[in-house]
Amino acid sequence: MSAPQDDIPFDKSPAAPSGEMLRLSPLVRRMIAPNPGPFTFTGTCTYVVGQGRVAVIDPGPDDAAHIAALTAALAGETVAQIVVTHTHRDHSPGARQLQALTGAPIVGCARHVPIENAPSGRLDASHDLDHAPDQVLADGDQLEGEGFSLVAVATPGHASNHLCFALPQENALFSGDHVMAWSTTIVAPPDGVMGDYMASLDKLRARDDAIYWPGHGGPVREPQRFVRALAHHRRQREISILNSLGRRESTIEEIVAEIYVGLDSRLTKAAGLSVLAHLEDLVLRGAVEAGGPATLSATYALKG
Numbered sequence: 024m025s026a027p028q029d030d031i032p033f034d035k036s037p038a039a040p041s042g043e044m045l046r047l048s049p050l051v052r053r054m055i056a057p058n059p060g061p062f063t064f065t066g067t068c069t070y071v072v073g074q075g076r077v078a079v080i081d082p083g084p085d086d087a088a089h090i091a092a093l094t095a096a097l098a099g100e101t102v103a104q105i106v107v108t109h110t111h112r113d114h115s116p117g118a119r120q121l122q123a124l125t126g127a128p129i130v131g132c133a134r135h136v137p138i139e140n141a142p143s144g145r146l147d148a149s150h151d152l153d154h155a156p157d158q159v160l161a162d163g164d165q166l167e168g169e170g171f172s173l174v175a176v177a178t179p180g181h182a183s184n185h186l187c188f189a190l191p192q193e194n195a196l197f198s199g200d201h202v203m204a205w206s207t208t209i210v211a212p213p214d215g216v217m218g219d220y221m222a223s224l225d226k227l228r229a230r231d232d233a234i235y236w237p238g239h240g241g242p243v244r245e246p247q248r249f250v251r252a253l254a255h256h257r258r259q260r261e262i263s264i265l266n267s268l269g270r271r272e273s274t275i276e277e278i279v280a281e282i283y284v285g286l287d288s289r290l291t292k293a294a295g296l297s298v299l300a301h302l303e304d305l306v307l308r309g310a311v312e313a314g315g316p317a318t319l320s321a322t323y324a325l326k327g
């Protein structure tokens with residue numbers, strides 16, 4: 024989400040309806056959870072990798088009907104691994120329901136550790152605190168499936184525990200919420216960190232994946248070009264914030280009103296968090312001062 028983004032080649036074409044298992048490639052199938060919304064687009068994408076003995080990536084929200092539809096579509100097959108990209112509530116809670124039905128281990132991202140007393144406040148209500156992985160994967164760790172493998176690519180920024188998963192057999196990457204075709208991702212402090220997000224974009228740009236399968240919406244084709252546009256967009260946003268502060272010292276509310284033109288009002292709070300993420304980064308880099316820690320209510324000024 025965020026305002027003028029003509030520089031990014033978004034693809035907002037609607038994905039298939041929720042509840043249907045769709046084959047996307049020889050090794051990848053997808054079922055969309057019934058949780059559409061301003062932050063989830065058409066709903067969370069649950070991916071099935073392999074055939075016969077499969078891995079399920081991001082079982083989605085706490086929704087028994089979605090898990091029932093998923094297991095029904097996988098009748099006669101075995102869920103060998105339940106893989107989770109990050110612990111936002113629209114991605115990980117379904118893992119426990121799927122585990123209860125299949126007994127498969129939950130692997131992937133670490134549990135979320137709430138940041139106490141963060142200057143920017145406790146803004147991590149979007150996290151699933153009950154996530155309890157059987158195995159945590161670190162960057163480069165490989166899961167072996169039948170006829171495929173999944174390699175963890177640590178990509179903090181949207182969430183500190185965020186992992187993407189590469190599928191080398193198809194030169195594909197499950198990009199979670201880090202990179203999506205339909206929208207920019209949300210980077211909301213304290214768990215979301217802009218500097219980490221930018222570094223994670225650089226990390227993906229250095230790879231040669233041919234296609235991304237995101238946590239929401241359809242695939243990202245020409246991913247290197249797309250990721251370059253995302254990074255450019257954030258740098259432009261940073262310049263807009265610095266220009267705004269060059270004219271006068273400002274609060275986040277004032278900056279959002281100035282630089283997010285025509286913003287959907289449901290996204291105002293998220294826009295504020297995104298600006299906070301930029302300001303936190305700029306304070307850290309010594310370019311901006313907040314008269315104290317970077318918070319949602321502070322007044323910001325250029326330093327020097």
Ligand SMILES: [Zn+2]
Nearest residue numbers: 109111181200
């Ligand atoms: Zn998320």
